[in-house]
Amino acid sequence: MVKTSTNRNADTASFSVATFLTPSVFRNYPQLSLHAESLQALRVRLLYANLPVSIGVSGMLAFILVTVQATVIDPERLTAWSLALTLVLSARAVLFAAWRRSADESSHAAMRRWLLLFRIGAVLAGTVWGIGGVVLAPPGNTGHIFYVSFVLIGLCAGAASSLAVDRLTINGFLIAVLLPHTFFLANLGGSASLGMSVMSSLFLFFLAASARHSALQLEENFRLQHIATENETKLRQMLENSPIATCIADAADNRILFVNQSYLALIEASPEQIVGVSPVDYYAKPEDYTAVSEHIRAGTQISNKLLELRSLDGQSWTKWTLASYSPIEYQHKAAILAWFYDITERKLKEDHVEHMAYHDALTGLPNRSLILDRLQQAQTEAELTGNMVALMFIDLDKFKPVNDLHGHNIGDLLLKFVAERIRGCLRKTDSAARIGGDEFVVLLPALPAVKNAVDVAEKLRQALNLPFEINGLILNISSSIGLAVYPEHAEDTQSLIKHADIAMYYAKAEGRNCVRVFQPQMQDRGMSSP
Template sequence: MEQMRVLYAHLPSSLSISAILALILVMIQAPVIESGLRYSWLALLFAVLLGRVALLIAWRRSADTVTPADAKHWLLRFRLALTVTGMVWGLGGVVLVPAEDISHQVYVAFTLAGLSAGSATVLAIDRISVFGFILPVLLSLIVPLSVTDNTLSQGMGAMLSLFLLFLLLSARDTRQRLEENFHLRVKAAQNEESLLKMLESSPIATRISDLASNSVVFANSRYNALLELPSEEIIGIQPSRYYAHPEELSDIDAIVTGGEKVVDRLIELRSPGSSPWTKWVLASYFPIEYHGKPAVLGWFYDITDRKLEEDVVEHEAFHDMLTGLPNRLHFHNRIHKAIAHAERKGTDLALMFIDLDKFKPVNDQFGHDIGDMLLKAVANRLVDCLRQTDIAARIGGDEFVVLLSDVGGEENAVAIGEKIRHALAMPFKIVGQMINISSSIGVAIYPKDAAQEDELIKRADIAMYNAKAKGRNSVVTYEPGMQGEGD
């Protein structure tokens, strides 16, 4: 089938060139060959060429439905029509060659040799077609020239014989290369088909995307399930739409374009649709060729469950289990970063130590369960008093700390402290019980009161103890020489 498609694909150009050469030949030979002989030959050739045009039209109408068995008949028709054409051209080499005019003999020989050379290349895929056309064309010149008494004509015959041998050998080599290329294409197609079957049966989500258009050209059922899309919608989509950070895919494509692979990259996927979801995958990307074009093979191992478990473990490691606020370890990490940021930007920040007044009697009177509920309620009121850039943490028992970034001076810090104190002094309703507590709040300002993390924490703590010493339920800012300074 492939052989037939190649032969018939070249037929329009071959017929056009043959007709043009015939017209030129007839015109050039007008001074030496009578018109009746020239035009009779031309009419015969054109009749044969028209028959081949009809054959081409019939082939195009039925090419899509041709079976391997039918292809043999189409090949036979092609060979037969081609051989007849070669014989008519060979006849022209006999009747259009003047016996005494060597220059016109050379021209005819040149024309038929050029026609044969072009045909040897076009017909190389079929050895019988090469023989069926070239032999009748050139032997019509070689034989008459070789048997004459003219030494020059005999030399031309010998040269044409060598040229014929060269064309046949060249056509053979071309045919072998074409067959090798065809087998390689068939093998590549088979390998590609095997690859797609393997990918489809893979338990890992897999897709192939075209590198130029960045669109999906293949996806297995696991990839469809990963993106929660039906198979008929997955082909042609832009994968970057499903990346929480599309710039990651751009970076990956740049690496793969350079011929390198990307292995086990943690990628966050998100749905752009009306039913949002977030998934985490370990993704690997490999440069491949798909349908003759550069492409990217992507493997996606869904680790969403594991990632969520890790997030829970990480949250538990850095957050208070009861209130959900950052714990002491997390708070120390945040204050360290906050001080570094304030130092770079030349801003100040405030640190508050908050201790609940009269909390122990609540535990003694109502029990620890009520006490725990009260601590949760306190945490909620703290967060409600702060900006999104501020941090509240529980560092133990009934002790809390607050970090205010870019606070804008001590007065602002005290105002926020008073807001917190007032919020915590309002009654709490816990399981039907009205509970009243208050808070003692100490405030230290960076860099006015301390430039180091440990010193800032210590001085906020000192200010808080001075608030308690003054009768509790108050906000006190650190001042040098306060009680406890030397402890």
């Protein structure tokens, strides 16, 4: 059940709020009159549910009363009263058994009939007890008279809690039990008897007023519950027909309580597959849901959180959504209401635009801007860790003849194959970039020594020296590689780039197809190599 902050009072006496109902609720709240049949049925069920306990308590009290009064009351009178009460209690037990056998009968007429029979039984039981309050109280024996008074008062106090569901029943029972005994005490005379008579009258008034107050309070609680139920129904209808994917999950165990068709379409699942599943199973990053839960427990809302969802197998699909979350109460539980706007198409377009801004359109490698950004990050990390950062400039040898002889299409394909071979020689933490024409840059972060960079450079040279087979053509090229290492050969980014470029120029000048590591004695040409 969904509850807003204005409906929280409906939690009071929630164990029986739907059953404590009287006709006045329909006068005060006409909108509930359509539900009279169900309310009356609930009231009848609660009354009959308490009946076995009431019969048992009444029987025990009668046994104790007869035992105590046996020494001061005529046996025939005790027997007659006991027999009368036994008959009434037996009749009520038969009534309870009959009600149990026909419990499935819930028509309005049937509920009225069962309620009428219950009221008659309660008033008859009260009448027998009221008679007992007179015939079992021996005049002149104050102690036994007061004992009878306390038995009746205790009986009425217990009945008030179980019969308050129906005002006619509780008022009829209280009057039948206490009123005869009250008059009996008043007629005895004497200050003590008169005092007990007044106390009995006050107690009767108090119990009646208390029962009325409880009934009114519970009627109000039911009204709030009914409004909340209507709100839940309206909410479900609204969410079920909403084009926005919606999910409600239990805040305690993170199990799904409700989803609409749009949510099922979003996660590509059937209702059967959703039962018992936690929403976090569809999160690419489970920690995102953990963060959401913490905010919800703090009573805060979350709006437009960029969230990546994936299939349960992690491979079938991946989608991007803008998710919003609110804490609610649903089916009497603290819950999380989540909305998901599918922005996968827009996100893919944005990612593509961003990728194009920082990557080479032909090879898919990072471009100059991205590799410079990564170089700066690598140098910052190297300052903290004490490792080295290597930068290579790679220029392809004999690439121009390929373009001239076979055309730019073949040349472009060759550049793609070159990019693949370079990637195949690197670690996941390394980066390769195409910075123009047939020039490439390789970044090696977190190196322990210069030798490690030289080994990778030689591996790249050998890989690029192998023949390329493209569209039936066998193409042979090579590469000239210049290498500079931070902080061995440079103290800043610009110097490192410049020195790697100079080393590459010397590799081309010294015969090509080789690797050259920057040395201080190399002439600084102040420009990129040809």
